[in-house]
Amino acid sequence: MVESIATSSLLGHLPVYGGSSCKNVLSERKAINIYKFPFREFSFRKFVSSSSKMRLGENYKLVKCQAMELTKEAYAYREEVQIPQDFRYHIDTGIDRKPGLWPPPNKADNLGIHNPLLRQERMGCGWLAAIFEWEGVLIEDNPDIEKQAWLALSEEEGKSPPPAFILRRIEGMKIEQAISEVLCWSRDPIQLERMASRKEELYQALQGGVYGFRSGSQEFLNILMHYKIPMALVSTRPRKTLETAIDAIGIEEVFNVVVTAEDVYRGKPDPEMFVYAAQLLQYIPERCIVFGNSNQTVEAAHDARMKCVAVPSKHPMYELGAADSVIKRLDELSVVDLKNLADREFAEFRARGLELEMEPEEEDDLHATVDVDDSSW
Known part of the structure; x- marks a missing residue:
């Protein structure tokens, strides 16, 4: 290192001393002096040389070439940038030389937003929306009332009463879809509409029009309103019934979007309700968090590429393990928990458009012949 610095510092100047070595035919190292100063002496604090100019010849050219090579080697890691005289130059941050790092991959990015601050805010994990179910999540729900309404309808229509596993299967579906x-x-549309209306009347008569918040639900809604997180309400109940219930408990201005049975064709486990709510909120599904209380909700939310938080009101907690988070009360969650949940990307969410390639099965030879020995018969 010392030799390289000393040699490279002599560019354009006369060297003081230098030497080299080589090997002969017998591989013996021999020192060769390339250049030396002639005789010099000090006289009255002055440096006096016997010759005013050195005559090195080809040796000086050899040393100069070596010094240039060492200089290139020493500064090979450094890129010299010349700034133009008009000062209209681009500052190189090194990002362009590393493809794939900028802009960072983010499904919430919208190239149509020309304001960089709004675009940066949208790409952050704080850009999220909440989608709530009604019964069993925000208000108290009695599963026995739903069962009694179906049994009463089957008796009126002269049908066999549905067993318990059928009632669990139609949980969360639209009434017309379940029937x-x-x-x-x-399958007659007129008959379906009539029976669906009658079933809803039976349910409301048994329910009595009394609604109450579940523990922690109202506090959680107030927190989301404080942080201006948009909220949507989805339910397979008719709109008139749902609006009456919302007015009864005094949360008319809480939800930005309300999706009811009239807005969708199919209920759970089809994700149509949640996808439509996200479209009305103008949020991408990956940044929407669904709050439900059944495995049908978890399945529909994941099919819609949304996160799901399960509240065990009808089912025990161990049956809702497929959800992204299982809590007893909504107020157990904070806004930080929601941001962390919205920022997570799962493997199934990144596999959009991925089609599984099935291996072609080998076709059996249908024309294969089998020799049968008739002598054994």
């Missing part, structure tokens, strides 16, 4: 696809009572 036509699961119970198979009728």
